Amino acid sequence: MNENEEKLISAYMAGEDVDEKLLQACRENPNLLKDLADFVATERLLQFDAQEDDLFVKEFETKLQLEQEDQFTTQFEQKLAEKQKSRFNFLQLVAAACLILLPVFYFSQDKQSIETPVVASIAKSIGNPSLIMGNELNAGPFTLDKGYAELTLKNGVQLTLEAPIKLDFKNPDLILLHEGNLVANVPKQAIGFTVLTPSSEIIDLGTEFAVGVSPSGASEVHVMQGEVKARSLKNNQFVNLFKDDARAFDAQQQMSIIESNPMRFRRSLPGESPEDPDFLHWSFDDQANITTASGKGFDTSQFSGELKTLNQGQGPIYENGQFGKALFFNGKDAYVETAFKGIGGTEPRTVAFWAKIPEDFTIDNGYGMISWGLHRPGKAWQISPNPLKREGPLGRLRIGTMQATVVGQTDLRDRRWHHIAIVMYGGSEVDTSTHILLYIDGKLENTSHKAVQRIDTILDHKQSRPLIFGRNMAFDYDNKQIRQKFFRGWLDEIFIFDAALDQEQIQNLMNSNSL
Secondary structure, three states: HHHHHHHHHHHHHOOOOOOHHHHHHHHHOOHHHHHHHHHHHHHHHHHHHHHHOOOOOHOOOHHHHOOOHHHHHHHHHHHOOOOOOOHHHHHHHHHHHHHHHHHHHHHHHHHHHOOOOOOEEEEEEEOOOOOOOOOOEEEEEEOOOOOOOEEEOOOEEEEEEEEEEEEEEOOEEEEEEEEEEEEEEOOOHHOOOOOEEEEEEEEEEEEEEEEEOOOOOOOOEEEEEEEEEEEOOOOOEEEEEEEEEEEEEOEEEEEEEEOHHHHHHOOOOOOOOOOOOOEEEEOOOOOOOOEEEEEEEEOOOHHHEEEEEEEEOOOEEEEOOOOOOEEEEEEEOOOEOOOOOOEEOOOEEEEEEEEEOOOOOOOOHOOOOOOEEEOOOOOEEEEEEEOOOOOOOEEEEEEOOOOEEEEEEEEEEOEEEEEEEEEEEOOOEEEEOOEEEEEEEEEOOOEOOOEOOEEEEEOOOOOOEEEEEOOOOOOOOOOOOOOOOOOOEEEEEEEEEOOOHHHHHHHHHHHHHHO
């Protein structure tokens, strides 16, 4: 910014009639527009409480990008004609002027001349090796096709992103969310942080909030803490939302009140996994009626598995596995029962094993690869190939807590060995929708279905089941009407850890059968 440009901005901010000169200067030097916007943003932060409804450049940039340049100029001149003497209204005017100018220059200038400043850094990622902790991100488009990421913006805002997501970083204070889910945790110094979607505008007032955008452009906002103001792009009137408030905006930009459901959004990623966690391991290499357990941190002598059968059936059969021997379960009468109660409550856990599912898998033979807990909502823990079409595609990896499931996307029905890992990381608000990760063959699995329910696995109720392989935990000898009694397929090398393993540990386990 040269001396003449400085004088123009000073005169403009003081209310002098230099509008046409400033407009021409901005056309000649697009960077001048950013300087003008910075002045407006500074004024906004200094007088935020008194200017709750003022509009400055970042808030409507995307909305106006669809307009034509001559329309911008017309609107700009109209705004200037309406200028008033008061400081408050004048600041609003400057902001509106920037709104009209910025999209013009954004589309008209040479793309190579646009600076792409750093707007964020990667704090953490899961399931996407291309995102390396500490790497910086420039302004511009950002796409996450798989996994999860935590980003720290330059203004201190913490973002948690869930794939698939498409967004555009305009600057640390403004994000265009085209599709997907994000959670924003905004510190005081970043008040005014804005998320624009195809159907809505959300402005933070110092809070934690979640935004979801569907492929159609419809959006939702859910407030976890604090306060935001939101509106549809067709409506100039903002509504203030507080903790546990939520609004939906359809593709036609109509706003409606909805029930708050913040647990459908992933609010954080798991912390560091312990390097040497406690575990139990059943290898099935002993080829005996009692299959022994090994491990660390547990009394393994107490947790051998007994091969069992219903009535006079054959029971599990030893066959060749991925490492040594495996067990085949016939889907009719075969299962293995242990005395291990499982991992309870909201404690973190990882269940990792090899499985082979036949092509002719039927829904009657899906339940109960591995299970424990109490058969009541949120109290159970059961891993299966999905046998219920209403909950997602058949034959995909499924973790159920009774009446709430998470279902993956990879079809396991190919009679090939797949390494499977289900990770739950603990916390005060453990939920199926936010605290469970699925891995297939060492890769983080996208989900096709994800229910919302708090998890509290019950181990000590008189009806709680110990760890069982191959039998539906809902089936007992007194309830013979259940058709889906037993799992059909192969299991090998079952590990249960009392920690949430990270992807590298899971891949080591897959490759070498140890951490």
